[in-house]
Amino acid sequence: MFCKSMARGSYALLGLMLSGCSSAENEMAGGNLAAVNHTLNAINWFSVNGYRAHGGGGSSCCIILPIKWRPGLMAHIEWEVDPNRFAKIKRKTTGFGFDEEAWAAHKAKFQRHSATVEIPEWSGTDSCGLKVHFLVCNQIKVTTSCWGYGSPNNPIKEPKQMREPAVCPG
Structure with missing residues (x-):
């Protein structure tokens, strides 16, 4: 009997300790991870702080962000670009499927x-997840705005289908 009440007391104490460590600044929540491609290239995939998503547009689940914003929050973004998204990979002249050599040559340019x-x-x-905007010259902007792209209230104003300039700013 003593062991059961001691175990219950230990669980209660553990619960109090865990809740005592929690604060609004440390609470995290899941949100959508979305991409907006402003370039003419294909964004094959991207990741933010290790959370991987498909690229180009739309949203994927999920990214974990603090419930309350705090200074110094950073997003490390990695992505893969197909600079010739309209390349035609011909079928093999015999058999089925792609020409593996042609696909390998195309993929080598990613x-x-x-x-x-x-x-x-x-x-x-009021965070609505994280939206990653892919801009020309391999520039990135992110927003947590609940306003969709194209809304006058959305903070990202760059147009879509932007062409790469002859020289990117250094």
Whole structure:
């Protein structure tokens, strides 16, 4: 009998200790991870702080973010670009499927990039996940805005289908 009540007391104490360590600044929540491609290239995939998603557009689940924004929140983004998304990979003249050699030559031109950017402030608990905007010259912008791309209230104003400039700013 003593052991059962001692075990219950230990669980209660553990629960109090865990809840005592919790604060609004440390609480985390899941949100959608979305991409908006402003370039003419294909974004094959991307990841943010290790959370991997498919690229180009739409949203994927999930990324874990603090419920309350705090200074210094960073997003480390890695992504793969297909610079010739309209390349035609011919079928084999015999058999089925792609020409593996042609596909390997095309895939060898894929480019991988990475950038670390600050996650902008959101008020209260009004974060709507994280949206990664892929811009020309391998630039990235992120937003937690609940306003969709194209809304006058969305902070990202760059147009879609931007062409790469002849020279990217250094």
